[in-house]
Amino acid sequence: MRPTTNDITSLEKCYPANCDLSRFSLKDYVMMHSGNNVDCCLFNTWMGNGLIRERWKEWEESELAVMDREEALQHNIQNKCRAFHWEGMQPTQTNAFKIGLELDIDEGTLDVYKNDRRLGTMMSGLVGEYCRVISMVLSRARFSVSIGR
Numbered sequence: 001m002r003p004t005t006n007d008i009t010s011l012e013k014c015y016p017a018n019c020d021l022s023r024f025s026l027k028d029y030v031m032m033h034s035g036n037n038v039d040c041c042l043f044n045t046w047m048g049n050g051l052i053r054e055r056w057k058e059w060e061e062s063e064l065a066v067m068d069r070e071e072a073l074q075h076n077i078q079n080k081c082r083a084f085h086w087e088g089m090q091p092t093q094t095n096a097f098k099i100g101l102e103l104d105i106d107e108g109t110l111d112v113y114k115n116d117r118r119l120g121t122m123m124s125g126l127v128g129e130y131c132r133v134i135s136m137v138l139s140r141a142r143f144s145v146s147i148g149r
Helices: 061-065 069-079
Strands: 040-043 050-053 081-084 099-104 109-114 117-123
Touching: 040 117, 050 117, 061 069
Parallel strands: none
Antiparallel strands: 040 050, 050 081, 099 109, 109 117
């Protein structure tokens, strides 16, 4: 996900695919996102698909009202989190697995590994700054999380 310039830990809940995090950034929005419109790309381990969020900002009705119809439609689409399929995706649907994500900033790609086997490139064309984020649904299953280089 895109890094924010303010601490988001003050939020009681934060699911980057659905939360409006625009108030946590002090950077100029257009400059920060030039050349790339993906603010958040998540991997859904259960289904194997990807989730993408193109923009943090949730547009107010008054802001959309001053845009022409095509521009307003495009901004609304970019606000939505949407699922996508990618070549190599596999559902996990089990509690015994190891997932690896490799973010290559130089190449602009996000590759997915399952149990140390590369499944494929989930996303390409990523440009600019990104930071890792993990979102988990707590259940009775045991899990651990680690982030490494």
